[in-house]
Amino acid sequence: MTLSEIRPRRARVSWRPAAFAILALMLVQASVLYGMGRLWICACGTIRLWVGDIWSDEMSQQITDWYTFSHIVHGFLFYGLLHLVSARTPVLTRLAVAVGIEAAWEIAENTPWVIEAYRQQALARGYVGDSILNSLMDTVSMMTGFTLAYLLPWRVTVALALVMEIAVGWLVHDNLTLNILNFIHRFPAIEAWQSSVK
Template identity: 70%
Template sequence: MIARTGWSVVLGLIAVQVLVLHLLGRVWICSCGTIRFWVGDIHSSELSQQILDWYTPSHVIHGMIFYGVLHLFLPRAPVLARLAVAVGIEVAWEIAENSPWVIEAYRKQALAAGYTGDSILNSVLDTVAMMTGFALARLLPWQATVALALLAEVTVGAIVHDNLTLNILNFIHRFPAVEAWQKRV
């Protein structure tokens, strides 16, 4: 009964995400009319529109971070309750990320000049990616989780000149040297 309630909360939060994104005018799928599993071109207009892209690892890392923080601050809470909190945080971020203010803030970054927001498909799968990271952190030793997160950050950063760390830094303050480096991709 408790598990059913926990999963109902998780699915309810994702339903809220879908509804709010729809009300914000987000497209259901890429306006190109196709659904692709992967978009590897960092400059593609299909980035943040399809199932997976170079920003998916960032959402997996969100889940790892949420698991660790919630494990520290809510150690006695059932894992499913902590997952529901993590999904609530991710859903709130996905809604904020697709608000006109945040979209405009992202457009000021070197790699996000043409960013128009996520499709609903991509946004929901970003939440699923976060849940995957949460599950990995639950199942793996903490050292393996940290190593996997660092590997993802370094690999994505090296390949596309962006990752979760740079995304946060650029959102807070623009660094000309970082922007120049990112424009070289």
Template identity: 50%
Template sequence: MTIAAGTDDNRQRWARFWLIACLGVLAVQILAQHFMGRLWICECGYVKLWEGIVKSSGNSQHISDWYTPSHIIHGFLFYGLGHLALRGKPLSARLFLATVIESAWEIAENTPMVINRYRSATISLDYFGDSILNSTMDTLAMATGFLLASRLPVALTVVIAIVLELFTAWTVRDNLTLNVLMLVWPLDAVKGWQAGL
């Protein structure tokens, strides 16, 4: 009985350690973006729960927007990666790996090189980077997706990802798949369709 209790205590200590490490990574992301000169909130001076207009100066500046589903899907994908790469490790350690990857992307995404790539290769002509608030919420959306994937059956997780991709493609002509495609291998036909031409 004592051994089992000790094992549970050990698991809880490690879970706390990895969760604190996740918060540490998020703090590094926030500080890095602050020192990169990113704005804390939208230049407009207020915070909205939802920014529904993709081609607006408020996109990627508020708590959530049409790219939030992409970050939830990141969480689904990173859960799968963690399951493969850290098989047998606690969920909190796999969440740490996911947080490191997402935070690294959020920092890279807000560098001049990637911002300029978005502006030249995608329909995001008015993209000037994320606010720190939006970037932080993107990482939390990823963590939400990760935790959902840890609880839901794989088939349901895949269905949700497909529905989110199709819905955002239909609604705003963009999604995670198109975003990656246009960053890596821009196609004029896709760019024209996204622009409504």
């Protein structure tokens, strides 16, 4: 009997169920958004990799924009939370759970009530909801953040989150933290500061 036969074999965790669940959740996300009247791509008829003008009608319509960084931070947060509450659950299963949370938020974010709530904010007065392309890419961005949090030391992940929040906040006067604050309560000083962005 060889040494390899004596050692217990590690249980192999298949990635297929998690991948199937993630694809199914994203398909549900896209289908529900379509049923809610969301357009597949920007009404402008073009697809762009990046939109940098915070006042552009194509914000939240294209592949990536300034809010992509917020969704990457979502991934950091979801990884940390799910690691705390269920560290023994396979990481791919936790990723599928995170996709479910993100997909649910993306659907909620495009309901008339949330769209109207966003429109009350200084930087979202022309907000009409996301295109399906943008919404799906927001979920992909969350998965990117989740994967980075899994691969990187936690201190690096925290540093990245801070850099993203501070840099985006400085450049366009908005980030995940401000978005949440403004959604909960409108602060006149923040609104005035955000309205001054060019």
